[in-house]
Amino acid sequence: MRTIALANQKGGTGKTTTAASLAGALAETGRRVLLVDLDPQSHLTAHFGRNPTGPGAYELITGAAAPADVIQPAVAPGVDLVAAGLQLAAAEVELVQEVGRELMLRRALARLDDNYDYLFVDCSPSLGLLTVNALAAVREVFIPVQAEWLALRALGQLVETVEVVRERLNPELEITGVIACMYKTRRVLCAQVLEALREHFGRQLFKTVIRENIRLAEAPSHGLPITIYDPGSRGAEDYRRLAREVIAQEQDGSARSKKRRQGP
Ligand SMILES: Nc1ncnc2c1ncn2[C@@H]1O[C@H](COP(=O)(O)OP(=O)(O)OP(=O)(O)O)[C@@H](O)[C@H]1O
Ligand SMILES: [Mg+2]
Known part of the structure; x- marks a missing residue:
């Protein structure tokens, strides 16, 4: 199972859209995907038409529930979900008191049955x-x-945080993909920024760019990933291409997977 966080502390960069759409595209190829909504805004939960009312990521992270008790099966074909949970917003404050507070999710996921090819955490x-x-x-x-x-x-600070987490908590952690989202094909500026990303991140930058596509913005209101909401759209096409690149990482060795996580 590959375990992947979608992270960027800048708001509205395409994290949640990528989680839902990439999950949809990978599931189309027969892969099994688990999504964990770790954002108190619960947008990923909403994207699949679910409410953050039942037990979810909050109960998982605090150890109140086992993974099997919070996983909502088949929110889309091949895609399971751990919803955000209403109390998740409080977790940030509550967990500060806990010993080992940075490792709560890691410990919880160690109890996860490895039925999945991919686990994505939407931050x-x-x-x-x-x-x-x-x-x-x-x-x-x-x-x-x-x-x-x-x-x-915003990226400098994120890269630094990843490095600190790698040094202090999780030596295996690596940035394995940077995804250019909401790309405006006719804008010179976009091409320039893409070039700057390529210079800085090299092979870590996915070749696929996700073009701006209104269908991607519409999909959540229908509770569906783009690959089902509008399978012929540019958005679905781009995320399918991205999924192929993600799968190809497993052949070229740039992916990091392991049978099952051990707790700390
Ligand atoms: N390629 C795209 N084309 C058009 N709209 C998009 C595209 N990708 C995302 N959007 C829209 O842009 C907005 C922000 O995207 P999204 O919610 O995925 O970002 P995010 O990084 O998860 O945001 P947050 O930081 O708030 O969690 C959403 O309304 C989404 O529907
Ligand atoms: Mg989001």
Whole structure:
């Protein structure tokens, strides 16, 4: 199973859209995907038409529930979900009191039955305790970025945080993918930013760019991933291409997977 956090402390860069859409595209190829909504905004939960009312990521992270008790099966074909849970917003504050507070999610996921090919954790736009928990629990980070100059500025801090988490909590952690999202094909600026990303991240930057596509913004209101909401759209096409690149990482060795996580 590959375990991947979608992180960027800048808001609205395409994290949640990528989690839902990439899950849909990978599931189309027969892979099994588990999504964990670790954002108190619960947008990923909403994207699949679910309410954050029942037990979810909050109960998982606090150890109140086992993974099997919080997983909602088949929110889309081949995709299971751990919803955000209403109390998740409080977790950030509550967990500060806990010993081992950065490793709560990691410990919880050690109890997960390895039925999945991919586990994606959708992070909130912050580098707070929940995001640190995500980074401590996975082996890979994908960074969705918007092709804008200001978006580049946020990346330094994120890369630094990943390095600190790797040094102190999770030596296996690696940034294995940067994804240019909401790409405007006719804008010179976008091409320039993409070039800057390529110079900085090299092979870590996915070749696939996710073009701006209104269908991607519409999909959540129908409770469906883009691959089902509008299978012929540019958005579905781009995320299918991205899924092929993600799968190809497993052949070229740039992915990091392991049978099953051990607790700390
Ligand atoms: N390629 C795209 N084309 C058009 N709209 C998009 C695209 N990707 C995302 N969006 C829209 O942009 C907004 C922000 O995207 P999304 O919610 O995925 O970002 P995020 O990084 O998860 O945000 P947050 O930081 O708040 O969690 C959403 O309304 C989404 O529907
Ligand atoms: Mg989001």
